[in-house]
Amino acid sequence: MKAQILTPASKSVRAAQAAGDRRNGKSKSDGWWPWLFVVPTVAGIGVFYLWPIVQTFYYSFTKWGVFGGTKFIGLDNYVRLFADSTIPQSILNTLIYTVVVLLGIPIAVILASLIERPGLRFAALYRTLYFIPYITMPAAVGIVWRLIYNGDFGPINWFLGLFGIQGPYWTSTPGFALLAVATVGLWMSLGFNLIIISAGLREIPRELFEAAEMDGASRVRQFFSITVPLLTPSIFFVTIVTVISGFQLFDLLYVMMGKANLAMPQTQSLVYIFYNQAFLQNDKGYAAAIGILILVIIALLTAFQFRIQKRWVNYV
């Protein structure tokens, strides 16, 4: 599981900061006590996270010898990156995966609007059912899905067979493999999307629906005119999270397909190439450059989404 998270806009961090200062009256120092609280964590984060970022950046300009030792080679890794035909393919794969998983968001909006109907019985049970896949171990669940997708006796192909369709070998056929993995990604993320969107839904004042009902608006009309517009902040949040975690695709791909899978080159994600280069091929300099590329892509996509949010997100 990737601990990839999203900070609320730094604006709010600063606002909170200012409020904290106000609370304590004058911003008077508490002496050396705070350092006792802060130093262990800040030092650990410095050693294991901050400095490694600097190192990775440096490594992306180096070549690693077989017996250790690094040599500065300037931009060679980046030149290679742009010439490497597997990179655009893997970016495309990651995008396709992300788009399929994004389809889970409208599904979650519909499901949430059904679950959150006032007085609906079994609402808690439904929430539980939909949430379970999200907390299961990808490595364990990947094995199960691999069996479900099995080309010879998996239940999916058996079901297709009922209609006379000969199902493919899902996890070892290029094209189908990515689709198979992405479907599982959608299945896993649905519970998370549902929880966030349900929380957003509960903040919509009930009066709005009641007023709309008095005006004779149908439920479908209410859904599109009240629910969806007022949910856009929640939808925006889950979209950002989905895109970021989509670009981190690794676990499901690794477990459902396996290292030796012949369809892997056409299916692999950026993170899989990173893992392969860094720890299987031991080409850590090139892997570092791929890491930087992942960072740049995620940063660009996130910035882009924040830019276009004004067009569709309603903050009440």
Place this chain on the structure above:
Amino acid sequence: MSESMLSTQSGVESRRSGPVADPPQAGGAPTGRDGKSRSTKGRGTPRPAGKNRGTKGAKGGKQGSNVLAHCVLAIGGLAMISPLLYQIVMSLSTNAEVQSTPPTLWPSVVQWHNFADVFTSMNFGSQLWVTVAITVIRVIGQVLLCSMAGYAFARMQFRFKGLILAVVLSIIMVPSQLFLIPQYQIIQNLGWLNSIAGIVAPGIFSAFGLFLMRQFFMGLPDELEDAARLDGANPFQIFFRVMLPLAANGLWALVIITVLWSWNDLLWPLVVTSTANAAPLSVGLSNLQGEHANNYPILMAASLMAMAPILIMFLLMQKRVMAGIGRSGLK
């Protein structure tokens, strides 16, 4: 705010005075009272609509149309857990039954021994131990370190506070691929490859956990802290005796997120372990495919046991887990 208050009258009123009524206060869990305005919208603590329950039903009229909702939700819910049900049935079947078509609905003889066989046919015992150990150590480490640091950043004054916080928080946005190679080198240099210490080390520290706890401590009132200070308590005593117990909800969220993340994590342990004995379950299962690729019942039993502790934890404390996840944008 009770639903019965919002009868037709207030409905008419709010219609007249424009669409924006006060949103119902998402009471209960303290949400950092300042500066979280935007983010809480999307991530407010999920809570069941308990108070609403029944009032609509009493009014009647709506009952019929919920049938369709139940149909959609029940079919969808069944589809969501069907892989789990399939896994359970297959873990109790023979290998021949797994590979039969049409699929086996229930084994002719229930093969309980598959679960025992997991322990003899793979290193399940040692991998389970590693998984439990790394989860427990990470939880203890993060709870202690993140809450202390979060507290200091929320409620104490010191030099460079804003700068340090900004730098630390910036790494939350950075994908893990940018740490992995140097982290691996550190663990290698320490001679910690294939050890619990090596798997655990980086994950004891968490910028996200720090941020979560800081937000939580910012929402707590000043009075108790001031009172304790007047009584002559030092900051350590104030933190451990007064403030930490107040932060129970925030700590629960941190514990749940950390448990999920370290139990399920694959990439990092995959990188730092190369022997089956030193690996946690996630790595063990993903490597098992080669060796035991054709013994499906054992694979299903092993994967079921690997996810069972998390499933049980979730079923026992659903509300806490969903609230904890709702607070984060984890994963």
